Amino acid sequence: MYVITNRELKNKKGLDIFGKVPNPCGPLELRIVEVIKKGKTWQTSVTTDKLPQKKVKAIKKKFNLDIDETGDWYASLRIACELFERAQKEKKSILFFVHGYNNDVEDVMKVAEDLEKTHGVIVVPFTWPANGGGAVTGTLAYKSDKSDARASEGALNRAVGKLQYFHTLFVSGHKKILQAKANQKHKNNYEAAQALFSKLMSIECSTTINLLCHSMGNYVLKKTLLNGGNSTSQLVFDNVCLVAADTNNNNHANWVENLDVRNRVYIVINENDFALRASRIKPGEEQKARLGHYVKKLNSDNAHYINVTDVDKVDKQHSYFVGDSMKNVKLKTIFTGMFNGQAIENQLNYQSDTNTYVL
Numbered sequence: 001m002y003v004i005t006n007r008e009l010k011n012k013k014g015l016d017i018f019g020k021v022p023n024p025c026g027p028l029e030l031r032i033v034e035v036i037k038k039g040k041t042w043q044t045s046v047t048t049d050k051l052p053q054k055k056v057k058a059i060k061k062k063f064n065l066d067i068d069e070t071g072d073w074y075a076s077l078r079i080a081c082e083l084f085e086r087a088q089k090e091k092k093s094i095l096f097f098v099h100g101y102n103n104d105v106e107d108v109m110k111v112a113e114d115l116e117k118t119h120g121v122i123v124v125p126f127t128w129p130a131n132g133g134g135a136v137t138g139t140l141a142y143k144s145d146k147s148d149a150r151a152s153e154g155a156l157n158r159a160v161g162k163l164q165y166f167h168t169l170f171v172s173g174h175k176k177i178l179q180a181k182a183n184q185k186h187k188n189n190y191e192a193a194q195a196l197f198s199k200l201m202s203i204e205c206s207t208t209i210n211l212l213c214h215s216m217g218n219y220v221l222k223k224t225l226l227n228g229g230n231s232t233s234q235l236v237f238d239n240v241c242l243v244a245a246d247t248n249n250n251n252h253a254n255w256v257e258n259l260d261v262r263n264r265v266y267i268v269i270n271e272n273d274f275a276l277r278a279s280r281i282k283p284g285e286e287q288k289a290r291l292g293h294y295v296k297k298l299n300s301d302n303a304h305y306i307n308v309t310d311v312d313k314v315d316k317q318h319s320y321f322v323g324d325s326m327k328n329v330k331l332k333t334i335f336t337g338m339f340n341g342q343a344i345e346n347q348l349n350y351q352s353d354t355n356t357y358v359l
Contacts, residue, residue: 001112002047002079003033003105005127006155014042018105022129027151030158032079035109042109047075064173080166087122087207093340094207095121096163096237098156100215100246101146101275103130114322115212119336126159128152128220149216153223160224161231167209208238208263208341215275215318218245218291225255233258238341242303243268244318245291246276252291253300264345265302266338268321269295269356271309275318298355304345306334307356330359 006027008019015035023029032047051059056069056077063081067073087094095115099108105127112123128149182197213221221242224232240261245252259265269292270276276293289296298305313328314320321339326332330347337344348357 001035001109001116001123001125002083003035003108003125003127004159005031005033006152007105007127007129009033009046014044015105015109017044017046018127020104020129022151028154028158030155030162032076037109037113042106047079049075051075051078063170064177065169066172067169076162077166080163081170083122083124084167084170084207090122092207093121093238094209095119095123095339096160096209096211097123097125098211098213098217098220099125099127099130100217100244101130101149103127111214111319111322115339118322118326118332119339121210121339124163126156128155130216146216146219149220150223152220153227156220157224157227157230157232160236163209164231164234164236167236209236210239210241210339210341211237212241212243212321212339213245214321215244215292216246218242219247222247222252222255225258233260235260235262238262238264239338240265241268241338242266243292243321244270244273244276247291249289249291249294249297253303256300256303259302261302263341264304264338264343265300266306266344267291267298267300267303268306268308269293270314270317270320271295271307272314272316273318274316295354295356305354305356306345306348307351307354307358311359334359 005018006023006029008021008023009031010017010019017033023031034045034047036043051073053069056073059065059077059081060067060069083094097112097115099111108125108127112125115121115123130149178200179197182193182200185196186192221232224230238261240259242265245267256265271293273293276290295307308314308320308331311328311331313325313331317325321335334344334347345357348359350357
C-alpha cells in the first residue's frame with residue numbers, strides 16, 4: 001500500500017518512520033511511503049528516487065503518456081501508473097482515504113487494511129499529523145489536532161491535484177491505445193470503430209476514484225474547499241463520502257456545494273456517535289453541532305444525506321464503515337457501493353422531513 005503524508009519522516013524502521021509533527025520542510029511537503037505488512041509487522045520504504053530517463057521512456061511507451069521524457073520525473077509517476085494499471089487488471093476502484101482526529105499511523109493502516117478487505121477497493125491513505133498533540137490529552141489534544149488539520153489543508157490539496165493530474169495523464173494515454181485498437185479492427189468503418197472504442201472504454205476504463213473523509217478529515221477537506229483555486233473542488237472523484245464529519249453542521253452547504261463530482265456526494269450521519277458527542281462539548285465557539293451527528297439543517301443542494309442512527313450494529317460507533325458494524329449485510333452493501341463509485345440511494349428510503357435516506 002502506498003501512503004501519502006505530510007508528516008515528518010524519521011530514520012527508523014516500520015511505522016516508527018512516521019513522526020507526530022508536520023514535515024520540517026513545511027506542512028505542504030508531501031512524501032510517498034510504501035507500506036507492506038509481513039505477518040504482524042509493517043515494513044516501510046520511502047519512495048524518493050528520481051527516475052532515470054530510460055525508465056521514464058519505458059513508462060511513456062507502455063502507457064502511451066504525453067510527457068517529456070527528458071524532464072525530471074520521480075517515483076510518483078511510476079506509482080501512479082502502477083496503481084491505475086492494478087485497478088484496471090483487478091477491476092477495482094481506488095479509494096483515497098483521509099483519516100480523522102487522534103489517529104497514529106498504525107490506526108490508519110489498520111482501517112485502510114479493513115477497507116480493502118471489506119469493500120474490495122485499493123486504498124490510498126493520506127495521513128496528516130493527527131496524534132492528539134503527543135503527550136497532551138483531552139481538549140488540548142483536540143485543539144492540537146485541529147491546528148494540524150488547518151496546517152494540512154494545502155498538503156491535501158496538493159495530493160488531490162497530483163491524483164487528478166496522473167489520472168488524466170493515464171486515461172488520456174489509454175484512450176489513444178484503445179482508439180488505435182478500434183481503428184485497426186475496423187479500418188474502413190468509422191461508426192463500427194467508434195462503437196468498439198466505446199465498448200473497450202466501458203470494459204477497460206471502468207475504474208472509479210472515490211474519496212472517503214472520516215471525522216476530522218472532513219475539516220481538512222473543508223478548509224481546502226474554502227480557498228480559491230483549489231484542486232479538491234474540481235472534477236476528480238466519482239463519489240465523495242463524508243462520514244462522521246467532525247465539522248460544523250452550521251453553513252456546511254457553503255463548502256460542500258463547492259465539490260464537483262462525477263456521481264454523488266454522500267454525507268453519513270449517526271446521531272449517537274460517541275466521538276462527535278464528545279467533540280461537541282469541547283470548549284470554544286467552533287464546537288457547534290457536528291455535521292456527522294445532526295439531522296437538522298441538511299440543506300446542501302448537491303449532497304445526499306444518509307442517516308444510520310437506528311441501523312442495527314451501528315450503535316454509538318464512530319467508524320461504522322468497518323469492523324463489527326459490517327456484520328449488518330445491508331449496511332455493508334451500502335458502503336461498498338459508495339466506496340466503489342455507485343449511486344446507492346435507490347436502495348434506501350427517503351424521509352422528506354429531515355432530507356435523509358435511511359435503511
